[in-house]
Amino acid sequence: MKLELPRQTERFGSVQINDIQRVLLLDSAGDDDRGQTGVSSVPRKSIHEIESKMAIVIPVKDEKINVLEGVLGAIPSECLVIVVSNSSREPVDMFRTELDMVEQHVHFTKREVWIVHQTDPGIGKALKNTHYKEILDAEGSVRDGKGEGMVIGMLLAKAAGKEYVAFVDADNYFPGAVHEYVSVYAAAFHLARSPYAMVRISWASKPKIQDGSLYFSKWGRISAVNNMYLNKLISSHTGFDTEIVKTANSGDHAMTMKLAEMLDFRQAFGIETYEIIDILEKFGGVLKPTNSKPMADGVEIFQMETLDPHFHEDKGEEHLGQMLADSLLAIMGSPLCTETLQKEVEAELPEEFEKREKSIGSFIRVNTEAFLQRIIKSGSIFMFG
Numbered sequence: 246m247k248l249e250l251p252r253q254t255e256r257f258g259s260v261q262i263n264d265i266q267r268v269l270l271l272d273s274a275g276d277d278d279r280g281q282t283g284v285s286s287v288p289r290k291s292i293h294e295i296e297s298k299m300a301i302v303i304p305v306k307d308e309k310i311n312v313l314e315g316v317l318g319a320i321p322s323e324c325l326v327i328v329v330s331n332s333s334r335e336p337v338d339m340f341r342t343e344l345d346m347v348e349q350h351v352h353f354t355k356r357e358v359w360i361v362h363q364t365d366p367g368i369g370k371a372l373k374n375t376h377y378k379e380i381l382d383a384e385g386s387v388r389d390g391k392g393e394g395m396v397i398g399m400l401l402a403k404a405a406g407k408e409y410v411a412f413v414d415a416d417n418y419f420p421g422a423v424h425e426y427v428s429v430y431a432a433a434f435h436l437a438r439s440p441y442a443m444v445r446i447s448w449a450s451k452p453k454i455q456d457g458s459l460y461f462s463k464w465g466r467i468s469a470v471n472n473m474y475l476n477k478l479i480s481s482h483t484g485f486d487t488e489i490v491k492t493a494n495s496g497d498h499a500m501t502m503k504l505a506e507m508l509d510f511r512q513a514f515g516i517e518t519y520e521i522i523d524i525l526e527k528f529g530g531v532l533k534p535t536n537s538k539p540m541a542d543g544v545e546i547f548q549m550e551t552l553d554p555h556f557h558e559d560k561g562e563e564h565l566g567q568m569l570a571d572s573l574l575a576i577m578g579s580p581l582c583t584e585t586l587q588k589e590v591e592a593e594l595p596e597e598f599e600k601r602e603k604s605i606g607s608f609i610r611v612n613t614e615a616f617l618q619r620i621i622k623s624g625s626i627f628m629f630g
């Protein structure tokens with residue numbers, strides 16, 4: 246793969262946020278060149294090596310089964326796939342449909358896929374026993390929410406001994422785009438100089454039908470607002486205006502396990518925005534650092550623009566409003582957010598939203614092997630392949 250070098254890098258304490266890097270050539274055997282010639286070149290072999298150390302988590306809630314099947318088929322066989330479902334169990338048992346599809350997929354492809362339902366009582370019990378209660382409700386079940394599902398995926402990825410954990414949404418209509426995301430994650434990790442790295446996808450465009458013809462829009466409405474406020478939060482500390490953050494809401498993203506273990510997460514749809522805030526809080530040097538190792542090694546955030554367009558399910562205005570609220574609340578709640586900025590962000594909150602602003606903490610204390618053994622014993626995980 247050949248990638249542009251980032252034209253700019255914003256430094257915030259020990260955190261480096263690289264500007265967008267475009268994919269120039271999707272696939273090449275090529276030389277290993279980290280930019281001496283102005284372009285980074287990552288050999289196909291190195292991409293496959295990293296993919297074998299990567300788990301891909303697919304959070305899913307009541308998506309079209311054919312679309313989910315396309316997403317599975319797009320993920321290289323080197324990767325462990327972990328499907329974390331919160332799909333309905335009645336009147337139609339959607340989870341059972343997903344399970345059957347996964348079993349059939351693995352029968353024919355002979356690859357490794359794990360699948361769990363996030364509200365399975367066995368998962369709640371295992372989390373309670375391994376002292377991670379932040380994502381449980383009063384009855385001891387894991388709460389609804391994409392963030393909650395993602396954290397379960399991270400725990401399983403760690404239990405599987407993976408060095409990298411990545412996410413792809415289950416409502417990606419183009420399998421080719423998903424395949425590109427995974428290659429891009431691996432290429433960026435190959436280029437990273439620090440063991441604490443994150444890769445966020447910035448799609449080339451989001452196609453939609455407008456006035457009867459196809460229109461390839463560049464920015465989603467929610468991301469435009471959230472990018473602006475995250476950039477303002479950075480500027481309010483550096484004293485320089487910046488437009489560096491372009492992927493505040495990137496659902497399709499990946500982290501080294503070493504970085505994932507250092508972070509706190511946030512429930513529902515605030516999680517992607519909060520990951521950046523948490524990195525700035527912990528390693529940005531403004532607040533007291535919580536861990537000296539990433540402070541010394543640095544934390545790198547890559548923002549990669551794919552060749553493929555991003556085409557996903559349109560879930561309507563109410564959903565977008567809630568997603569915006571979750572992200573804005575994550576920004577407002579940060580001790581890095583100044584009073585002036587808090588007021589500005591508050592004015593953007595949609596008129597009606599459910600106030601969800603809980604941190605779901607960090608999972609570093611969880612004994613992930615014990616967690617996995619418990620859920621195997623309770624029959625709460627299906628491990629195919």
Ligand code: GDD
Nearest residue numbers: 304305306308329330331389390391394414415416494496
């Ligand atoms: N396990 C689990 N639990 N998965 C969930 C849940 C849940 O409670 N809620 C949603 N999902 C899954 C969906 O099925 C989908 O695969 C993925 O999480 C994203 O959720 P969507 O509801 O489809 O969100 P979106 O497509 O509108 O927004 C996505 O892109 C945004 C950026 O454009 C999400 O990834 C956002 O987080 C992201 O900000």
